[in-house]
Amino acid sequence: MYTYEHPHPAVTTDVVVFTIRDERLQVLLVKRRNPPFTGCWALPGGFVNIDEDIEACALRELQEETGVSGVFLEQLYTFGAPDRDPRERVITVTYYALVPHDHIRIEAASDASAATWFDCTDLPALAFDHDQVIATALKRLRAKLQYSTVAFQFLPDKFTLSELQRVYEIILDQTLDKRNFRRRMLSYGLLAATEEKVRNGNHRPARLYRPQTPGRVEFIK
Amino acid sequence: MYTYEHPHPAVTTDVVVFTIRDERLQVLLVKRRNPPFTGCWALPGGFVNIDEDIEACALRELQEETGVSGVFLEQLYTFGAPDRDPRERVITVTYYALVPHDHIRIEAASDASAATWFDCTDLPALAFDHDQVIATALKRLRAKLQYSTVAFQFLPDKFTLSELQRVYEIILDQTLDKRNFRRRMLSYGLLAATEEKVRNGNHRPARLYRPQTPGRVEFIK
Numbered sequence: 277m278y279t280y281e282h283p284h285p286a287v288t289t290d291v292v293v294f295t296i297r298d299e300r301l302q303v304l305l306v307k308r309r310n311p312p313f314t315g316c317w318a319l320p321g322g323f324v325n326i327d328e329d330i331e332a333c334a335l336r337e338l339q340e341e342t343g344v345s346g347v348f349l350e351q352l353y354t355f356g357a358p359d360r361d362p363r364e365r366v367i368t369v370t371y372y373a374l375v376p377h378d379h380i381r382i383e384a385a386s387d388a389s390a391a392t393w394f395d396c397t398d399l400p401a402l403a404f405d406h407d408q409v410i411a412t413a414l415k416r417l418r419a420k421l422q423y424s425t426v427a428f429q430f431l432p433d434k435f436t437l438s439e440l441q442r443v444y445e446i447i448l449d450q451t452l453d454k455r456n457f458r459r460r461m462l463s464y465g466l467l468a469a470t471e472e473k474v475r476n477g478n479h480r481p482a483r484l485y486r487p488q489t490p491g492r493v494e495f496i497k
Numbered sequence: 498m499y500t501y502e503h504p505h506p507a508v509t510t511d512v513v514v515f516t517i518r519d520e521r522l523q524v525l526l527v528k529r530r531n532p533p534f535t536g537c538w539a540l541p542g543g544f545v546n547i548d549e550d551i552e553a554c555a556l557r558e559l560q561e562e563t564g565v566s567g568v569f570l571e572q573l574y575t576f577g578a579p580d581r582d583p584r585e586r587v588i589t590v591t592y593y594a595l596v597p598h599d600h601i602r603i604e605a606a607s608d609a610s611a612a613t614w615f616d617c618t619d620l621p622a623l624a625f626d627h628d629q630v631i632a633t634a635l636k637r638l639r640a641k642l643q644y645s646t647v648a649f650q651f652l653p654d655k656f657t658l659s660e661l662q663r664v665y666e667i668i669l670d671q672t673l674d675k676r677n678f679r680r681r682m683l684s685y686g687l688l689a690a691t692e693e694k695v696r697n698g699n700h701r702p703a704r705l706y707r708p709q710t711p712g713r714v715e716f717i718k
Contacts, residue, residue, distance in 0.1 A: 277500050283547040284505035287577075287588055326504040326586050330577040354575045354590045356508075356551040365547050367508055369575045369588075423644035 285356070285365040289334035290321035290406065292352065292372040292413040293344065294396075295380060296430045301396045301446050303410055306341050306388035312362050313403035317394070319410070321368065322387065334371045342391040343383035347373040353412050360405045368404075372413045374429040397449065418448060425466055425487060434470055434484040437461065506577070506586040510555035511542035511627065513573065513593040513634040514565065515617075516601065517651045522617045522667050524631055527562050527609035533583050534624035538615070540631070542589065543608065555592045563612040564604035568594040574633050581626045589625075593634045595650040618670070642668060646687050646708060655691055655705040658682065
């Protein structure tokens with residue numbers, strides 16, 4: 277037993293892993309094995325050990341519950357409404373990650389009885405305030421599309437402008453004008469044209485591009 | 498006394514309040530009245546009450562220690578290295594605020610024996626990891642200049658383009674080209690010209706601008 281002079285909250289982490297799969301933006305959820313919300317879908321996450329770094333906890337819980345490892349996490353927001361957990365005061369530090377779908381194999385274990393992808397536009401009922409966490413992550417992701425190379429993280433090393441546009445359209449859930457999109461993307465100086473082209477059906481071959489500067493998220497200056 | 502089956506961290510908030518004063522970007526610090534780091538400068542902040550919203554705690558501690566109230570806080574980052582506080586495991590949820598200097602009166606009280614502004618480029622030795630917190634806030638502020646109207650928060654309701662440029666230069670700590678700056682700012686469609694002009698010394702009168710859409714932070718689309 278651990279005793280304190282003043283009451284202490286518990287601290288957890290929760291992780292929003294986004295991918296694009298079947299032309300849809302999807303999020304990784306687990307089915308809870310334990311109370312509260314047993315059998316309910318939730319974000320992978322759990323309690324921070326007393327000597328554990330917060331981000332290390334997020335990576336550990338993600339790995340334990342879904343088998344997913346080696347992803348790059350960015351801290352999203354800390355949620356702490358006093359009544360967000362029926363057990364006790366629990367403050368959760370949330371993270372998000374963007375992964376190309378091919379790189380990910382999922383296997384539920386530990387506190388999760390199942391783990392699978394859900395369309396962001398068709399989520400099941402979620403435990404705690406996890407609907408709010410996902411909404412916050414989606415808002416952040418959409419905002420970042422406007423000023424960073426975040427979309428490249430869903431693509432292979434080389435890609436066509438049509439593939440890049442499709443990523444934007446899927447995340448923003450809207451159709452974009454092809455000519456405006458191309459002009460805008462090329463004007464940023466973030467893309468380097470390669471010598472390679474790919475043929476797609478009866479269209480003329482499309483040039484492959486790669487990020488101008490390798491790296492994760494670059495600000496558009 | 499409060500007893501738990503597993504050890505619990507303590508949770509605090511810390512607030513980075515930026516202003517521009519004497520043509521410099523400054524940050525509000527308090528001198529600590531109590532251990533640890535007694536007499537050392539630190540960010541205003543303190544422990545979250547068990548039934549208190551996190552942001553409400555940040556506003557309360559800021560008000561108690563510095564007399565500053567009515568500012569708009571944005572959550573910055575949650576810091577939780579296991580050894581960041583010598584007393585026990587303490588996780589801190591940090592916030593930042595941008596205030597025009599004229600609006601602020603400071604009065605140290607509670608756990609603070611003094612409260613004053615320091616140049617961001619000339620900070621004293623700081624308690625805990627508060628140097629890291631301020632560096633993170635400064636990085637966020639500079640990044641936001643590139644894609645939002647964040648700079649307007651340091652200005653009165655109407656301002657000249659020279660005044661806006663000066664805010665950018667002070668925050669970025671670099672000189673900007675006047676013609677490029679004006680062209681870029683006007684191209685965003687975020688500024689509305691007013692009918693008013695102001696005279697400044699022997700220069701020809703300068704037009705006053707106001708934000709196109711009132712509001713705090715608008716993303717540049």
